[in-house]
Amino acid sequence: MTAAEKTLRAQVFDLLRPSDPTPGARRWRTIHLAVLAIGLLAVILLSIDELLAPPRAILRAAIWGVTVFFLLEYAARLWVAPELLHMTDASPFKARLRWATSLPGLIGLLAVTPAVMLAGGYSIIGADAASVFCILWILKLGLHAPAFGTLARVISNERAPIASVLIVFAILLMSAATGAHIAERAGQPQQFGTLPNAMWWSVVTLTTTGYGDVVPLTPIGRIIGSLLMISGIAVLALMTGVLATGFAQEERRREYLRVWDQVARVPIFTSLGVVTLSEIVGKLRTRYYPARVTVLRRGDPGDSMFFITSGEVEVRLPTGGTVRLGEGAFFGEMSLLNRQPRTASIATVKPTTLLVLYASDFYEIASHIPALAEALESEARRRRDENLERQSGGAGGSHS
Secondary structure, X not given: OOHHHHHHHXXXXXXXXXXOOOHHHHHHHHHHHHHHHHHHHHHHHHOOOOOOHHHHHHHHHHHHHHHHHHHHHHHHHHHHHHHOHHHOOOOHHHHHHHHHHOHHHHHHHHHHHHXXXXXXXXXXXXXXXXXXXXXXXXXXXXXXXXXXHHHHHHHHHOHHHHHHHHHHHHHHHHHHHHHHHHHHOOOOHHHHOOHHHHHHHHHHHHOOOOOOOOOOOXXXXXXXXXXXXXXXXXXXXXXXXXXHHHHHHHHHHHHHHHHHHHHOOOHHHHOOOHHHHHXXXXXXXXXXXXXXXXXXXXXXXXXXXXXXXXXXXXXXXXXXXXXXXXXXXXXXXXXXXXXXXXXXXXXXXXXXXXXXEEHHHHHHHHHHOHHHHHHHHHHHHHHHHHHHHHHHOOOOOOOO
């Protein structure tokens, strides 16, 4: 395989990667979800028997188009599988085989199964076909939900407290079922005559669902039911707290790593050392801007500054001139330091990723990391002198 082919494969891989933040990847995900929605809507509408023949033909054509789209997507993902980080040491054949047998690969294969069925003569007729397509295609929604992976990590990280809550749930379930069985079996043998039947009532009550199909009638049974409902609220609240805390911690870790990767691209940060970086990362926020979008306007309050981690911006000076800033540069520091309104407008030239540092966080960091404040003040002085030279030459302005 030539270097050009490898580059093309890498580009396609980046486009198909679910976590890629680039505009092209985001557009691809939007198109993918739109096609999926069209396919699901088509099979749902096709299940309506009263639908006339012309709309049915359009819906069948839409389903054909979606199946071909998913087939091409599957082939592309199979081709770029060797670009996966954990498969770089494997041969292309082994990498593709591993991906094909992984969960995303199997979901992709199930999604293209309808195309094989259609090619084999399976007719799209109505409700039966619709149910098959919906079951297979709805699985692809999971590939667009990064929270599924986060959920798996949360469950793994919090397995000890989750297991404790489940044990409490089981103890309450069996205790209440046994008590209700003893108290109610004489009066309601069909509902509470066996432990499995009593457990059904216990599960419904403990989860606060309360179908009402089975209700204790004796005073003791009602007391058990009341205590079980209160216990169910407590157990569910405990489980919710464990999962919410785990999700919050996992999201903080993910955001930290994502911002760290962006911070490492800014020279002024990397020169400060790893210990200092760890303190700065928690204060920065990542922002993504498409091309030709105004980030700052002249006259806006100087309450933040920006660092460019990828892309390019254009500083539009008051006199009509422009200055372009690329990856690793920053802007907005002059208004932040002087606490004055913005003196220039700034817009993106191409899709750009910025790190935002707000004024309150900046002054907090500056009190702990004087080197960062000194570096920014030095750059601000340099730009101020540069602006004075431009003004004396007939072109004035600043980097906002």
